[in-house]
Each structure stands twice: as C-alpha cells, then as structure tokens.
Amino acid sequence: MATDRSSLVLGGALAITGFLLVSAVHTGRVERARTAPRQAELVELIESRQSLVEDLDAAVERLRADVTRAQQRASRATAVEEETADRLETLGQLAGTTPLRGPGLVVELAPSGREPPSADEAGAYEIHDSDIQLVVNSLFAAGAEAVAVNDSRLVATTPIRAAGDTIVVNFRPLVPPYRIAAIGADRRRFDASDIARRFKRWTELFGLGYDVRGERSITVPGYTGRVSISTAAPAPATPATPATTEPAPAGSGGGR
C-alpha cells in the first residue's frame, strides 16, 4: 500500500513539475517572439523616418530655390520692384535661408581616441553640447556672418543642445567629428578666445580632436527648417531700445 501511495505522490509532484516546465518554456518563447521583431521594427522605423526627413529637406531646398527664382523673375519685370527683390535677397541672407560662400574658418572638434582612466573622468574625453555652443559663440565674436555645424545652418531660432550622449542642432542629431564652418570669422580673434585656448590645452591633456583651418572659400548651406514667426508680433518701437541694430563686433571680443 505504501508504494502505491508514494508513487501517486511522486506522480502528482511530477505532474506539477511538467506543468510548470511547459508553462515556463512557453512563456519564455512568447516573450522572445514578442520582443525580437519589435526591436527590428523600431530600427526599421527610425531608418525610414530618417530617409523621409532627408527627402523632405531636399524638397524644401528645391522649392525654396524655385520660390527665389520666381520672385526674382516676377519682380525684375518692373523697375519699382527691383528694390523689393534686392531687399528680399538681403533678408534671405540675414535670415539664413540662402546658401552663402566666402572666406572664413573651419573648426573641427572630435572626441578623444584615448581610453579614459576612470568612468568619472569619461566626460573630459567627449565633446559636449556646451563645447559646440562656446566655439560657435566665439566664432560669432570673431566676426562670423554665417555659421553651420556639420552642414546644419545656424539661424536665430537654432538650438544647440544634448539628447543623452548625442548633440542635437536644429533638432537633427549630429555624428562626430563636428565641423563648424564660419564665414567671415577672423583667425587671430578666434585663437585669442577663451574656448580656443582651453581646447589647445585639452588636446594635450585628454587627446581631444581640435583643428582650426582658415579657408579661402567656404560654402555654408541655407537653413531648411521653418522660418516663419507665428506667435510673436512686432512690438511698438520705443526710443530706448533700438529694434534693428547690427551687433557691434568690437564690443563683444573682450578677451584680448
């Protein structure tokens, strides 16, 4: 009798084991089947959206060129509107929607190739959004008239910020090395800036990539984002604060 009962108990226990075994295996399989294609789907989605954005950018650039040409054609018709055409051209150059060319500086920044000695110091071996901001500001202080970071044109509404470990300019993530092209920037004034001096030191200390080249002819592309202002309205001009004055480059240097 005892063996009957014991084999029944054993059978019951093995039934529980078998049940658990199959359900655990089944759960694992379901879990894997659910996560694996989802990841591939997300990668595919990101890639397709990126190419879509690129296509739309190209379309915007093309259409904007068409508009400019059409405006020129239309307004050249009468002598009165020639003035308007010139004004439009100037405004486009100031707003940053037209590609510009001219002599200037190209600053290249790259993260260090060296291995950081500890995780705490890893930040010193990377290029941060603040580095790009400081270099851009110093380039403007050195007389830059048109600046682009990795061929993304900086305009009045351009943010330079970080999203995790990635630097984002004009809401577009950048891939290192970072190439900052500035038409009109003066080599001597830029080299005298705080950030240029600091980068020279950091190159030796941490092995950061830092290179400044003066070039005869740099092409800076036009801004392809939205330029219209929809929320802000012109404020009535007050005599104390002149609304439209060029920033005086002489006053902002300071570092010399």
Add this chain to the structure above:
Amino acid sequence: MAALIGLVVGALVALLLRPTVPADLTRYVAIAVVAAVDASLGGLRAHLERTFNDRFFVVAFLLNAAVAAGLVWLGDQLSVDLTTAVAVVMGIRIFQNVAAIRRRLLGG
C-alpha cells in the same frame, strides 16, 4: 510508472491551457522549475533506493521550489545575481541524482 504518467499529464494540461506567467515572475518560476525537477529526480532516486517517504518528499518538493525562488528574489532585492548560484547548485544535484538513478537501474 505513475510518475511518468504524472509528468506527461502535467505537460499535456499545460499544453492545452497555454498559461503565460506574468513577466515580473518569469525568473522566479524558471528557477522554481529547476528546483522542482531536482526534487522530482531526488524522489525518483529515493523510490528506487526504497527509502522514499512521501511526507519528506512533498515537503522537500515545495520547500526547494520556494527557497530557490525566494533566494532569487532576495538576490534581486540586494542586486546580487543569485540566479546563477541557485542554478549551479541545482544543476550539480540533478547530475548527482541522475547518476544515482542510473547506477540503481543499470547496476554497478
């Protein structure tokens, strides 16, 4: 014989019902399964060695599974990976039990 039938019946019931374990509990169920397999083999071995005691077996079966899952849970709370520790110990025991059963069945 009853043991084999029990195993097959349990597996069939699970195949028919297709139960899914909640994602949070998967790790604990998995390690409890390993402990249950070990306890079952231990029971089979005791059965063959004629030292089987059903009360001992049931307590060992439930306690092993509970302790295994509990250890993994404790490890998660302390952020120490105790899953590997439990799996290694259970693995060694399963091999020992299988070896004892083999010796009993084949002799030598």
